[in-house]
Amino acid sequence: MPLARLIIVFLMLASFALAFAELVRQSEEKSFRPEPTASRCGDAAGTPCPQRAL
Secondary structure (H helix, E strand, O other), X not given: OHHHHHHHXXXXXXXXXXXXXXXXXXXXXXXXXXXXXXXXXXXXXXXXXXXXXX
């Protein structure tokens, strides 16, 4: 009987983890807004643009 209870708890935790991972993935997709590089750096954003190494 303890083994069955352990399996049930494990399945519940696994399903919760999968549901939480899906919520995080959807939240990241909604918050990701592609912006042009010029608006993320430079004078408008107040941060210097990264320079490529030669």
